[in-house]
Structure formats: structure tokens, C-alpha cells
Amino acid sequence: MSRQLLVEAARRTLAHAKAGTAPTEAGVRRVPTRNYYDPERWQLEMDRIWRRVPLVLGFSVELSQPNSYKALEVMGMPILIVRGDDGVLRSFVNMCSHRGAIVMEEGSGVARRFNCPFHAWSYDSKGALVGILDRAAFGDVDMSCLGLTALPVAERAGLVFGGITPGMAFDIDAYLGGYGELLEHLGFANCRLVGRQLVDGPNWKISYDGYLDFYHLPILHRSSFGADYNNKTVSDVYGPHQRQVQPDRRMLELDGLADDEWPLDRLVGGVWTIFPHLSIAGFEAGGRLYMVSQLFPGDTPETSVTVQNFLATFEPDHDSESLIDKQMDFLMHVVRDEDYYTGKRIQRAVKTGAKSEVIFGRNEGPCQRFHGWVDALVEADDSQAMSMFTNAGEFHHP
Numbered sequence: 001m002s003r004q005l006l007v008e009a010a011r012r013t014l015a016h017a018k019a020g021t022a023p024t025e026a027g028v029r030r031v032p033t034r035n036y037y038d039p040e041r042w043q044l045e046m047d048r049i050w051r052r053v054p055l056v057l058g059f060s061v062e063l064s065q066p067n068s069y070k071a072l073e074v075m076g077m078p079i080l081i082v083r084g085d086d087g088v089l090r091s092f093v094n095m096c097s098h099r100g101a102i103v104m105e106e107g108s109g110v111a112r113r114f115n116c117p118f119h120a121w122s123y124d125s126k127g128a129l130v131g132i133l134d135r136a137a138f139g140d141v142d143m144s145c146l147g148l149t150a151l152p153v154a155e156r157a158g159l160v161f162g163g164i165t166p167g168m169a170f171d172i173d174a175y176l177g178g179y180g181e182l183l184e185h186l187g188f189a190n191c192r193l194v195g196r197q198l199v200d201g202p203n204w205k206i207s208y209d210g211y212l213d214f215y216h217l218p219i220l221h222r223s224s225f226g227a228d229y230n231n232k233t234v235s236d237v238y239g240p241h242q243r244q245v246q247p248d249r250r251m252l253e254l255d256g257l258a259d260d261e262w263p264l265d266r267l268v269g270g271v272w273t274i275f276p277h278l279s280i281a282g283f284e285a286g287g288r289l290y291m292v293s294q295l296f297p298g299d300t301p302e303t304s305v306t307v308q309n310f311l312a313t314f315e316p317d318h319d320s321e322s323l324i325d326k327q328m329d330f331l332m333h334v335v336r337d338e339d340y341y342t343g344k345r346i347q348r349a350v351k352t353g354a355k356s357e358v359i360f361g362r363n364e365g366p367c368q369r370f371h372g373w374v375d376a377l378v379e380a381d382d383s384q385a386m387s388m389f390t391n392a393g394e395f396h397h398p
Contacts, residue, residue: 002181006267007259009245013234014254016247022232023398024362031358031371033350036203042301044378045204049276050075052385053377054154054161054170056278056294057081059311060189063089063160067112067125071104074296077164078102080114081153084125091153091162092127097146114148123148156180158188159274168382174390176274179238185268186280186290187313194289194321195310195328201340202347204277204297204304205374210339211271211279211293212366214244220342224334235366235398239389240373242366245270273366275373285327286320288313293335302347306335365398 016022035041058070063083070081071094078094080103096103101118113130114123122131127148132138152163154172157180161172173180201207210216214233218226229246236243245251250269254262265288272280277295282288294307310328314320350358360367377385 002185003267005182006185007262009234009236009243010251010254010262010267011259013245013247014251016232016234017249017251018255020247022234022247022363023365025365025368025398026362028362029360029364029368029371031360033355033358036206036347036350036358037301039301041378042203042297045374046075046297048380048385049374049377050297051165052163052168052170052382053276054152054163054172054175055276056159056274056292057091057153057162058160059191059193059292059309060155060158060160061191061193061311062108065110068108068110069104069114069125070108071106073106074164079151079162079164080104080148081160081162082114082125082127085112086126089153089155089160090125090127091151092148093151093166095149096121097129097148098132103148157183157186158191159183171386171390174386175239176241177239177389179241179274182238182243183272185264186272186282188290188292188311191290191311191313192315193309194312194316194324195308197308197328197332199306199308199332199336199340200298201295201304201306202343203302204295205371206343206346207295207304207306207340208277208279208370209367210343211273211295212242212244212370213364214246215361215364220338221334224330224338232363233366235369237369237398240275240370241273242275242369243270243272244366275370283327283331285312285323286314286316289324289327291331306340308332308335369398 058081062070063081066083066085066087068083072079079091080094081091083089094102094104096116098119098121101116103114103116120133124130127150129143129146149166151166152169154161156172156176163170215231217229218231230248232247233244234247254266269282279293281291290311292309292311296305298304316324380388
């Protein structure tokens with residue numbers, strides 16, 4: 001069924017490619033420029049979006065072994081994700097129950113016990129406190145009540161989703177609304193993580209606008225890759241999540257072939273995004289290579305950081321490793337020196353007060369929908385926010 005949805009989406013994009021058209025919105029959308037820098041607005045976004053929706057924190061391949069772990073920090077929250085010896089994935093606040101020390105340094109590995117570096121209190125892979133240094137001398141405490149604090153976590157399509165607010169659960173299936181079934185076709189569960197690099201950017205929404213916007217491709221990227229692309233997009237939408245595909249000559253290559261002859265690489269092409277911060281794009285580098293960009297807000301409204309993860313669907317050899325390195329360097333250049341260079345200049349310009357709004361055109365539907373969801377979540381309370389995803393509906397074309 002999910003492959004059929006991909007085929008139907010490809011048919012629609014092919015029809016637009018043959019006609020030289022693309023869908024458009026009913027009108028333009030205006031977004032206040034202050035939304036890109038105002039501290040009060042930014043804090044609302046942190047509290048009402050980032051601290052209560054599932055975020056993509058990693059990949060199943062990073063945590064494939066029993067007792068494997070990943071320690072990271074997201075928006076000031078130290079997180080420890082662990083695959084227990086029972087195969088269950090769990091997430092915790094990476095904080096010792098004794099005096100609050102961070103238990104594990106950022107990174108990944110395999111460990112049966114997690115020992116606090118301050119006083120050697122130890123925890124097992126289920127987060128239970130299993131050891132107190134000089135237990136008899138310490139005093140009377142109930143160890144069963146002093147385990148690591150749990151955080152919500154779930155796996156879908158080879159992606160690890162987690163929350164950063166203790167006690168705030170999420171329903172990942174309701175959140176994805178069927179999108180996860182399509183993401184399965186990307187094959188992340190069987191990929192190899194072959195590279196990772198960081199890029200500093202402007203306000204998180206300025207950065208994310210670029211991943212949703214094909215309108216700029218042949219202009220901003222004319223010297224890198226844009227000359228080979230048009231500026232049109234056809235969107236597939238699952239609630240707040242979107243996939244953009246270009247109706248161009250690549251889609252025309254499918255014309256005349258039977259549906260069952262359409263290659264999977266073409267069916268899963270385009271840019272896949274998971275609200276509020278993930279972008280997935282595929283490339284060729286000795287085989288199918290994905291760049292999965294995790295965008296996180298920085299410490300201020302005017303900063304962000306993007307983690308570019310590179311996952312290969314094949315086992316790299318010497319030749320393909322060289323191609324992967326070149327592709328990583330190229331994509332760092334494109335994002336850092338073209339997208340985020342421009343974004344940081346936008347960041348400076350919008351603060352001048354010269355314009356009170358930015359405008360998203362009828363041909364910029366993905367950005368319009370993104371800002372619509374941002375506004376709606378900022379205005380919603382916790383119960384309303386969760387019901388928004390449940391009621392968002394199944395896959396549709398705008």
C-alpha cells in the first residue's frame with residue numbers, strides 16, 4: 001500500500017512535469033519579521049514546539065547492539081539513550097540522582113553500567129540505580145526511587161524519536177500520521193552511518209525555510225548545482241510533515257514505463273522533512289547516500305546548529321569512501337557558504353525594522369504550511385497540540 005502511495009505521488013509529479021506546471025496556494029502568506037528574532041516569541045516556540053513534540057535524536061543503527069548507548073545534549077537537556085539487554089530502547093535525563101552530575105560524556109558506545117564520574121554511583125541499561133559507593137556509610141535511601149529520570153522515546157523507519165521534557169509523553173504514530181510507512185522505503189534501518197559534521201546557522205526558522213524552498217535553487221545555487229534544477233515543487237503532506245519533489249526532466253524519464261518498472265530511488269526522491277527540524281535528501285556517491293540534517297535552535301533566537309548525518313545504503317569501499325568525503329565537503333559548502341551565509345544576512349537585515357513582514361508567495365506552499373503549524377502550536381495548549389496531530393489527517397496533496 002505504501003509503495004502504491006509513492007507511485008501515485010510520482011504520477012502526479014510526472015503529470016506536472018509534462019505540463020510544465022506546479023501546484024500553488026490560494027494566496028500569499030505574510031510572516032512578521034520579528035518572528036525571526038523576538039526573544040519572547042522565540043521562548044514560546046521553545047516551550048510550545050520544541051519541548052513538547054517528538055524530535056529526531058538519532059538512528060537505530062547507532063543503537064543496534066544490546067547495551068549500546070548515545071549521550072547528547074539538546075537545548076540544554078542532557079540525554080542518555082540506551083538499548084537495554086532486553087532489546088528495548090529507553091531514554092533518560094543524563095543526570096545522576098545523587099548530586100546532579102552528568103553521568104556520561106557526549107558520544108556513543110556499549111556499556112552494561114553507567115557510572116557517575118563524581119561519586120561512582122552506577123546505573124544499569126534500564127536506568128535503575130544499582131550501586132552506591134560506600135553504601136553502608138552513605139545513609140538510608142530507597143535505591144528503587146533513585147533511578148535515572150525517564151524521557152519519552154520511540155523508533156520508526158530507522159529513526160529514533162525522543163522528547164526532552166520529563167513526564168510529557170507522545171504518540172509517535174499519531175504524530176507521523178502514516179508518514180512513517182513511507183519513510184520505511186528509505187531503508188534507514190539497514191543503512192550505515194558514514195559521516196557527521198556540524199554547521200552553524202541563523203534563527204532556526206530562517207534555516208528551515210531553506211530546506212522547504214525550491215524557489216531559490218537555480219538562483220542562490222547557480223554556481224554549485226542549481227543550474228541543473230528548476231524552481232518548482234510538488235508537495236506531499238502528512239500533517240506538519242512534507243515531502244517536496246521537482247517536476248523536471250528526471251521525472252520525465254519515467255514517462256512510458258510501466259508503474260512496476262519505476263525504480264525505488266526515483267520513487268523516494270526529493271526532500272523529505274519531519275517537523276520541526278529534520279530534512280532528508282538523497283545523493284549518489286558510489287551508491288545511494290542520504291544527508292539527514294538535524295536542525296536545532298541555538299542558545300539565542302538568532303542562532304541554530306545543524307547536524308549533517310550521512311547514511312549509506314551500501315557497504316563503502318575505498319573508492320566510495322573518497323566519493324562520500326567529496327560529497328560531504330560539497331554539501332558543507334552548499335549549506336554553510338550559500339544557504340546559511342544568506343540566512344545569516346537575512347537575520348541581520350530583518351532586525352533593522354525596515355520591513356515589518358516577509359512574504360511567502362503562492363508558489364512557496366511548503367514554507368506557508370510550515371509557518372502555519374508554527375503559529376498554531378505556539379497558540380495551542382498541551383491538550384490542543386496533541387489533538388492537532390491526531391486530527392491532521394492522512395496523506396494528501398495540497
